[in-house]
Amino acid sequence: MGIPVVQITPIPNIALMLGVNRIVQGRAVPNPVGDPSLTPEKEKELRRKYILRALELLQTDVEGPTVVTLEKD
Amino acid sequence: MAEKLRIVHYLNQFFGQVGGEEKASTGFLVKEGPVGPGLALQKELGDRGQVVATVICGDDTFALSPAKNAEEGLKLVASHRPDLFFAGPAFAAGRYSIACGAMCKAVGAELGIPVVSGMFEEVPGMELYRKYAFICKTGNTARSMPAVIRDMVRLAMRLVSGEKEMRLLTRENLPRPDEYNYFSRNLLRNEYCEKTIAERTVEKLLAKLRGEPFESEVVPPRFEKVPPPPAVRDLEGAEIALISDGGLVPKGNPDRLARRSNLRWGAYDIEALRREYEVTHAGYFNDYVLERPDRLVPFDVMCELAEEGKIGKLHPTFFSTSGCTTVSKRCGEMGDEIGAEIKKRETIRAAILTST
Amino acid sequence: MKLEIESIDIKEIQSGSKTHAQEGVLYVNLKELEELILKDARIKSVDIHLVYPGQKVRVLNLMDVIQPRCKVDKVDADFPGFIGKMQIAGSGRTRSLQNVAVLVSNPCTNRKENGVLDMDGPIAEMSPYGKMNHISIAPYVAAGVEERDFENAVKAAGLKTAVYLARGADQHPASKVEVYDLDIPNLDRKSNLPRVACYYQLYSPQFDHLAISDPCFYGTDVHHLMPTVVHPNEVLDGGVVGWLAIKALDTYSIQNHGVIKELYRHHGKDLIFAGVVCAVANMEPAARVRSACMAANLVKNVLGAEGVILVKITGGMPHIDLSMAGEECEKLGVKTAIFTQPLTPVGTLSDTILFNAESLNLIITSSATFERTKISWKAEKFIGGTAETRVFCPDPIDQFAGDPVIDIEEYLLPGVLDCTGNSRVIVKEY
Numbered sequence: 001m002g003i004p005v006v007q008i009t010p011i012p013n014i015a016l017m018l019g020v021n022r023i024v025q026g027r028a029v030p031n032p033v034g035d036p037s038l039t040p041e042k043e044k045e046l047r048r049k050y051i052l053r054a055l056e057l058l059q060t061d062v063e064g065p066t067v068v069t070l071e072k073d
Numbered sequence: 074m075a076e077k078l079r080i081v082h083y084l085n086q087f088f089g090q091v092g093g094e095e096k097a098s099t100g101f102l103v104k105e106g107p108v109g110p111g112l113a114l115q116k117e118l119g120d121r122g123q124v125v126a127t128v129i130c131g132d133d134t135f136a137l138s139p140a141k142n143a144e145e146g147l148k149l150v151a152s153h154r155p156d157l158f159f160a161g162p163a164f165a166a167g168r169y170s171i172a173c174g175a176m177c178k179a180v181g182a183e184l185g186i187p188v189v190s191g192m193f194e195e196v197p198g199m200e201l202y203r204k205y206a207f208i209c210k211t212g213n214t215a216r217s218m219p220a221v222i223r224d225m226v227r228l229a230m231r232l233v234s235g236e237k238e239m240r241l242l243t244r245e246n247l248p249r250p251d252e253y254n255y256f257s258r259n260l261l262r263n264e265y266c267e268k269t270i271a272e273r274t275v276e277k278l279l280a281k282l283r284g285e286p287f288e289s290e291v292v293p294p295r296f297e298k299v300p301p302p303p304a305v306r307d308l309e310g311a312e313i314a315l316i317s318d319g320g321l322v323p324k325g326n327p328d329r330l331a332r333r334s335n336l337r338w339g340a341y342d343i344e345a346l347r348r349e350y351e352v353t354h355a356g357y358f359n360d361y362v363l364e365r366p367d368r369l370v371p372f373d374v375m376c377e378l379a380e381e382g383k384i385g386k387l388h389p390t391f392f393s394t395s396g397c398t399t400v401s402k403r404c405g406e407m408g409d410e411i412g413a414e415i416k417k418r419e420t421i422r423a424a425i426l427t428s429t
Numbered sequence: 430m431k432l433e434i435e436s437i438d439i440k441e442i443q444s445g446s447k448t449h450a451q452e453g454v455l456y457v458n459l460k461e462l463e464e465l466i467l468k469d470a471r472i473k474s475v476d477i478h479l480v481y482p483g484q485k486v487r488v489l490n491l492m493d494v495i496q497p498r499c500k501v502d503k504v505d506a507d508f509p510g511f512i513g514k515m516q517i518a519g520s521g522r523t524r525s526l527q528n529v530a531v532l533v534s535n536p537c538t539n540r541k542e543n544g545v546l547d548m549d550g551p552i553a554e555m556s557p558y559g560k561m562n563h564i565s566i567a568p569y570v571a572a573g574v575e576e577r578d579f580e581n582a583v584k585a586a587g588l589k590t591a592v593y594l595a596r597g598a599d600q601h602p603a604s605k606v607e608v609y610d611l612d613i614p615n616l617d618r619k620s621n622l623p624r625v626a627c628y629y630q631l632y633s634p635q636f637d638h639l640a641i642s643d644p645c646f647y648g649t650d651v652h653h654l655m656p657t658v659v660h661p662n663e664v665l666d667g668g669v670v671g672w673l674a675i676k677a678l679d680t681y682s683i684q685n686h687g688v689i690k691e692l693y694r695h696h697g698k699d700l701i702f703a704g705v706v707c708a709v710a711n712m713e714p715a716a717r718v719r720s721a722c723m724a725a726n727l728v729k730n731v732l733g734a735e736g737v738i739l740v741k742i743t744g745g746m747p748h749i750d751l752s753m754a755g756e757e758c759e760k761l762g763v764k765t766a767i768f769t770q771p772l773t774p775v776g777t778l779s780d781t782i783l784f785n786a787e788s789l790n791l792i793i794t795s796s797a798t799f800e801r802t803k804i805s806w807k808a809e810k811f812i813g814g815t816a817e818t819r820v821f822c823p824d825p826i827d828q829f830a831g832d833p834v835i836d837i838e839e840y841l842l843p844g845v846l847d848c849t850g851n852s853r854v855i856v857k858e859y
Contacts, residue, residue, distance in 0.1 A: 001412045003421065004302040005316075009428040010714055013749050017785050021301035029635060029712040029746060030358045032319070032427050034368025043365075044373060051374045051425070055313075055384065058423050061304045069714075242555060242839060243802040247859055260859040261771050261781065263797050263839065263846075270768070271687035271850030274738055274793045275625075278766040279699050281791050282623040282736045290855065291769055291778040291792040293785035326825060333799060333823035333838075334773050355542075355823060356745055357635050398745055398772035398799060 006054045008032055012067045022057045024050060025069040078122035078233060081150045082111045083160040083176045085169045089129030097168075099131035101142075103149055110218060114159060117226040126153045128176075135172040142172070143179035150180050157229055158184070160206075162191025162221045163198060165213035170198025177206030187232035191221045194256075203256045207232065210254050228253045240265050307385075311422035314388040314415055318396030318404075319362060319369040319429045320354030321346070330395045338394035338407050340414065343372060346391060356397035357429045369427055388421050396428065431610040432662040433522045435501070435603035439529045442479050442562040448597035455529060455598060457564060465593055466568060471582035473571040478812050480532065480563040484548045485807070488565055489814030489830050491544030492580070493533040493671050494558055494679040494843045495587050497526040499595035507592045508667040510648030512585055518647075519662025524595050524603070530558060530681055531594070532565040533587035534813025539576060540638055542821045544675030544843050545830070550806030556844035558681075566590055567813040577641050580673045587680075588670070609662050609693055613704050613732075624703040626734035627661070627688050628724055628758075630751055631669060633710035633744045636676065643672040646707070653716075656708045656724035658731060661689045664705060676743040677798050677840035678848045687850030688740050703734040708754065710747035717750050725757030734763055741768035742848055743798055743840060745783065752784035759788035768795035771856050778858060794856035796846045799823075799838045807833055 009015050010026040026032035033050045035043050049070055057068055086096040088109045107115040107124035115124045128149050135142045150158060158180045160173035170192045177188035182205070191209040192199045199208055209224045211217060231253060237244040242263040250257045268276070273290075280287040305311055322330055323346055328339040332355040350366055352359040362369040375387040392411050396404065415421045438453055445456030459477050466475045480486055500506040500513075501522040507513040532546065546558055553559025568586050570579045616624075632651045634642050642650035647668055659668070664686050671680040689705065696702040706727045711717040728734050737758050739751050748769060755765045769792050771781035778794070808830070811818070816831025821841065828835055839845050846852050 001409075001416055002302045003412060003415060003424060004305055005424045005426055007426040007428060010712065011428070011746065011749055012714060013753065014783055015428075017296060017783075019296050019298040021299065025714050026427070027713070029429050031361045031368040032429055033371045033374075034361060034365060036361045036364070036368070040365075043368075047367060047371050047374045048377070051371050051378065054425050055308060055378075058305045058425075059308055062301050064298060064301065242800065242845065242854065244551065249857075250859060257777075257858045259775060259777065261774055261776060261778065261797055261800075261856055262859050263800050263854050264857045266853050266855040269687055269691070269851055269853050270793060270795050270855075271691035273855070274688065274766050274768075274850065275691050275695055275700075277791055277793070278625065278736050278738060278764065279623070279695075281764050281766070282625075282700075287791060289790055289792045290794045291771075291782055293782045293789075293792070294779040295785065329825055331823050331825070334775075353825075358637050358640055360640060403775075 004058055006057050008050060008054055016065050016067060019065055021062055021065055023065065023067040024054045024057060025067060026050070077120065078156040079154060080118070080122045080124045080157045080159065081153050081155040082107060082114060082124050082127045083146065083173065084109060084111065084127055084129050085172060086129060086131040089127060091129060097131045097133040100134055101128065101130045101145060101149060103128050110222065113219060113222045114226065117222050121230065122157065125155070130172065132166070132168040132172060136168040139171055139175040143175040146176050147179040147183055151184060155184070155186060157186055157233055158188045159225060159229065160188070160190040162209065162211050162225065163196065164211050164215050165193040165196055167196050170196035171201065174198035174202025174206060178202055181205055187229055189225050189229045191225055199256055204259045208256050210256060224254050228255060305423050309382055310385040312386040312388050312420045313375065313384050314390070314392065314421045314424045315370055315375065316392040316411060316424050316426040317370050317428065318394050319427065320352050320395035321350055321362065321366055321369055321393055322353055324349040324351050326351060326353055332395065333397045335395040335397065335399055336403055338392060338411060340390050340392050343389055343391045347372060354395045354397050354429065369429070371427070430520045430612070430660050430662050431608065432519050432666055434525050434607045435522065436525050436527050436605050436607070437598050437601045438527045438604045439562065442529060442564065444479060448593070450598035450601035455526065455594065457594065462590060462593060465589060466566065466586045469582050469586065471571055471574045471579055472568040472586065475566055475568040475586070478565045480548055480565050480812065482548055482553065482560050485809035486548045486812055487808035487830055488532050488534060488546040488812045489543065489818045490534045490536050490538050491532060491546060491675050491813065491843060492535045492583060492673055493587055493675070494681045495531040495533065495591040496681045496684045497529060497531060497591045497594035498667070498684065499524050499592045508588045508670065511670060512588045515647060517663060518666040518668035519660055523666055524598065526595055526598055529562045531587050531591045532563045533583060534565065534567040535580060535583045536567045536813050537570045537579065540674055542674060542841060544841050545820060545837060546843055547806060547808065551804050552842055556842055558844040564590060564594060565812050577639060581644065584673060609665060611661060611696065611702055613660065616701055616703070620701055622699065622701050623735045624701045624733055625692060625736040625738065626703040626728045626732045627692060627705045628728060628737050628739045628754055629664065629705050629707050630710060630740060630742045630747055631707050633742050633747045634712060635710070635744055635746050638673070645670050645672060651709050654707065654709045656706050656720055656727055658727055659705050659707055661693065661702065661705050664689055675841055675843045677796070677846040678743060679843050682847040682849045682851060685851060687847065688738055691850065703732040706732070708750070710742060710744065710750040717753060720750060721753035721757045724754045725761055725763070728758055729761040729763050736764045739765060739767040740848065740850065741770060741795055743770070745772055748783040752786060752789060755789050756786045765789060766791045766793060768793055770795050771797045772799055774800060778856065795848065795850065796852055796854045797856045798840045798846055801836055801838050803834055803836050805834045
């Protein structure tokens with residue numbers, strides 16, 4: 001349909017298998033863009049990082065299914 | 074069987090003895106008793122049932138709008154109060170297969186009676202309607218008509234008997250596709266087996282280790298790749314939508330999404346959702362998200378980024394589904410439906426999908 | 430390590446003034462058993478019932494089913510780490526009672542998904558437990574005891590009951606003795622037979638109640654378990670128990686672990702049983718990768734296996750850990766047989782699988798775990814709950830134990846499906 005989508009998922013394997021093109025590896029299954037072990041402020045900072053990474057990937061041309069993580073490509 | 078079963082049979086213009094291709098545009102008509110192959114059907118049924126009426130329609134007429142025509146045909150069928158419905162067999166005839174399938178689907182759904190047809194593997198009616206009817210496998214010519222009629226009647230009798238399939242754990246009235254020669258109906262069932270799972274596993278692994286042939290119980294699919302849409306160039310002006318399969322829904326779950334094997338999705342106003350929500354997903358520990366839904370759907374950060382001008386706007390509707398053990402085909406369909414809705418709204422440039 | 434399990438056939442159970450077994454009848458001093466259970470201050474009171482096949486009884490809020498067993502030649506060694514002193518399980522002699530089990534219910538549970546067992550009707554037909562005699566215990570919580578703490582108390586009570594019953598049968602002759610003898614360090618290295626290991630996925634934290642993992646390995650939880658080599662006897666002899674809920678798994682099944690027993694059956698004849706690697710399903714991607722690599726390494730370079738059976742725990746997410754471990758094994762040249770659990774009733778077998786690596790070419794269906802079935806049967810008596818006890822359904826509907834028909838998923842029916850491979854079930858396309 002031509003609408004770019006980025007998926008944030010803690011199980012990138014399935015996304016890759018299905019052919020999802022833009023994938024960001026999420027934090028964990030019960031909290032893909034959160035971390036209950038952190039303080040609310042630190043958690044929000046972490047969430048920002050995930051979203052910014054996702055937005056970065058949205059602005060990147062890809063050739064096929066691509067996974068990025070927070071740490072490095 | 075104390076009472077004779079009442080049977081209605083659907084045929085096209087040719088088998089219904091109205092005429093050939095030139096009569097493919099005839100509308101519905103009903104003849105009393107069995108017609109054409111219906112006579113063989115009646116003979117095979119013997120005393121067990123009576124073909125009380127044959128409903129006939131031209132293939133071209135039906136194909137113009139299968140759903141509408143199925144509804145009209147259904148009324149004609151229903152008026153005869155059947156216990157059982159046969160359509161065709163259609164063999165390799167494309168339009169006829171669609172008519173048979175559509176009639177079966179409508180009759181089965183509305184009257185709750187067994188609906189049986191016969192088709193060749195490659196016709197469109199088979200793939201479209203196999204889930205809604207019991208479609209016997211046929212060759213691609215009508216030469217095998219007697220054998221197909223026998224199959225159809227045998228299957229129908231089994232269904233009507235209400236006999237439980239004792240090899241299924243559920244004990245449903247569901248005969249085995251290979252035993253009754255019909256196309257599987259996209260169902261999966263636990264079946265009793267002589268060997269335990271452990272016995273089968275060791276046996277097959279030993280074969281694999283010895284370099285002997287072995288049969289896997291499942292063959293994984295190959296998924297087709299979708300060409301990636303080009304990157305977003307002007308993020309500062311872009312409207313982004315949020316989607317999730319983690320089961321976040323408004324309190325009360327108005328669209329009744331299921332905790333497992335869910336088939337539905339919903340579109341919800343973000344502001345209202347943030348005030349009153351719940352989680353319906355049996356596949357992960359829900360409490361972290363219940364405590365702070367941003368952990369699943371990053372509303373807070375997206376609003377912030379919109380305010381800062383890093384993105385144009387956060388779309389005010391959130392698209393939600395629950396992806397616990399939902400079969401991939403339905404997930405794909407939901408994706409198409411959500412995508413269509415997003416396209417309809419015209420302003421959305423890209424989406425972020427968060428998954429558990 | 431060598432383990433001998435002596436089996437005593439019990440045909441009947443009755444209450445009696447002294448707990449003992451004679452001529453196939455197990456007599457139970459219910460008062461004495463009650464006193465034993467109430468020694469735990471977390472338990473205020475306990476309902477104990479003798480339950481028989483054919484009774485119109487529905488047992489509710491089931492947390493576990495346990496086979497009565499005790500160590501014959503050791504003291505304080507039963508279910509080590511759980512109720513017995515920590516030591517390695519799996520050697521010496523164990524007494525086991527056949528045809529009788531302990532049904533453990535938690536009538537005070539807050540969990541939504543609880544086991545149900547009928548002693549007559551469709552469920553009794555489907556489950557091996559429907560044909561056995563049972564001692565059912567249903568403890569009630571004392572004031573001020575925290576929920577998870579009480580769950581542990583209920584489990585402990587079940588294990589103690591299982592030991593108490595087996596101990597009581599000490600005068601009864603055994604009908605057979607099974608020997609599980611596997612000396613892993615001294616396995617015949619020159620043999621032509623293929624060496625086969627078992628990768629045993631024993632837990633998934635995705636269902637954790639109140640975010641706390643159930644203790645199931647020597648009395649501790651395994652949430653962050655790194656792949657660990659164990660001797661198969663440790664699994665059979667009480668080192669591993671079921672969760673604090675029935676999820677197509679219970680302690681009885683683990684005590685009779687299907688894949689482990691089958692590998693033992695073939696050991697020395699068609700294969701050499703190389704040992705067991707325990708692992709868990711992980712919620713973080715990095716842990717998943719780490720676990721897969723480490724497990725494959727243990728299978729190949731520590732146990733020296735040429736083949737491995739990957740046994741799956743209930744759930745969707747565990748398919749990924751399992752398949753990643755499987756892929757790593759295949760990369761190291763170890764041939765795999767891997768379990769999959771189709772989780773939807775609609776689709777083809779190919780549709781439901783969550784992995785498609787080409788190297789994983791031998792896949793066994795380990796039952797459609799969440800298959801729903803309608804049970805049309807009315808109980809006259811309820812144990813561990815009442816007619817108003819809710820029965821879980823994934824659809825947002827209300828259903829109760831007293832309803833004439835209940836729509837229930839098979840993983841909640843103990844003994845019907847079993848993650849360890851004992852079920853005579855295969856998933857077919859219809």
